[in-house]
Amino acid sequence: MTALADAYATWSWNPVADLRQMWAYPFMVNAFRAGTITAVAAGVMGWFMVLRRQSFAGHTLAVVGFPGAAGAVLVGVSATYGYFVFCVAAALLVAAVPRTGRGRRPGAGQEAALTGTVQAFLLACGFLFTALYKGVLGGVTSMLFGSFLGITTAQVWVLLAVAVTVLALLGAIGRPLLFASVDPDVAAGRGVPVGLLSTGFLVLLGAAAAEASQITGTLLVFALLVMPAATAQVLTARPALSLALSVVIGIAVTWLGLTTAYFSDGPLGFAVTSYAFAAYVLARIGRAAADRAPRHVPVRVPAGGAA
């Protein structure tokens, strides 16, 4: 944190004045812009990831952003390139692993073991790169746990371009991807290219993870990818509503996290993750209570038995 933020950050219990105070600084405006773009993209991608039970693959794609960024800094280019190159390459690698158990849901068995092996090795490579760089250790912390300070307007534009591209592509393949995720056998029978969609989705997920990593850090990217989506899917079983909720929750926890980090001078990743975690716990408690409460559903006799 900077002394600049320290000097002025006092919470006045007047939300309008507080927001105005916070947004007087261009770096905070850019942080909100970047955070919002990331939350929207991660909310949508994460929703599909949770539905497809590919959280582990998503986690791996996020983690390999760390060696990517460290390697990029080592060779002297922008860390942004490192994030994207490594994440997308890892996505292609994970997608190339042959699925065990034909017709089964992806994400099981062999795939998980191989993904984990690659993840552990690349994480170690990241530490090697930082050791070779012999630079300031603060860079490692921000790669792992994120930083919202010093996001430039140019970076915001890059984030926006990536997010729009990813979301447009996902919109185009959305329905067949949903079909292939829920019901791969029937989808294949209808002529949906299940394998190709799986690869395409992982590449898009890699791009979204690379994007989110730059805000939350590679270790806390899960806060934005998995938590809003998991919370939304606990809250409702309607796909469209659930997807919208995932985005709304993502934006809400990002804004709350940024505000808290600004005024309390605490770490951003912790603040965002805490709000997302609280939302998830509340959703689970609410779901358990709703499931236990007596329902007033009209009981019907199954018609098939009467025929």
Place this chain on the structure above:
Amino acid sequence: MRDAAVRVGGRTLWSDVRLDVGAGEFVAVLGPNGVGKSTLIKVLLGVLPAAAGEVRVLGAAPGRAGDRVGYLPQRRSFDASLRMRGLDVVRLGWDGDRWGVPLPWSSGRRAAAQRIADVVELVGASGYAHRPIGMLSGGEQQRLLIAQALVRRPRLLLLDEPLDSLDLPNQAAVAALIGRICREEGVTVMMVAHDVNPILSRLDRVVYLAEGGAVSGTPAEVITSETLTRLYRTPVEVLRTSDGRLVVVGQPEAPAHHTDRHTPPVPLVVEGEAESAGIPRGASGGERA
């Protein structure tokens, strides 16, 4: 629908299979485990190519008939944690294979909702279609999946062991539902079955697959001691119980690797060296390839 002439020639599982199925017929595909019953369905679906011979489905090559073919794969069930309503799963059968984002104001939206409500009503699932599908019982899920296969008004319905993993009352109810759909909607049904008895009274024709070939005809023609003995080249006996159920004794196992199967709990006389594999299996169901 013109008569679908299906001739499949494969080297590995079966070959020289000749089969013609007429419009609106209810056909069961029977045979021992691992003989390639599901493979036959996948060839008809166009997911697997036929190694030799010619296959025509609804007058087109397999996989070209598009939404005129409904398919229900063999499966256990949906994951209990899958948070999607039954209605949404049925809806995937309606437009799940279309690219792009549906426009909320498009005219097809109301028609889609109406058709989905109709087909859910047809299978008798209206009472629970709005609940998450992972929380429903096997019989309820199976009804919704039949609705999904039916939603685009197919002319041919390919069902792979739809009665598998259901208890006996649900087997009877789902069998009755499929028979009713075949009769009232005029849909041709081709159903892979393990046990012919729940659907015996509704069948127009059975196809009995064996290693090497197949016979087809009415149940009375095919499920006889003489026909099956000729097909398997080993003594096979068909018995009829007092309540009209058929029991096949002495049917050889295809060279599949199923060592975990249960033997039927009926004290049957096993002919020759062949392993006993009675058709009726009641509620017990083992793993199948």
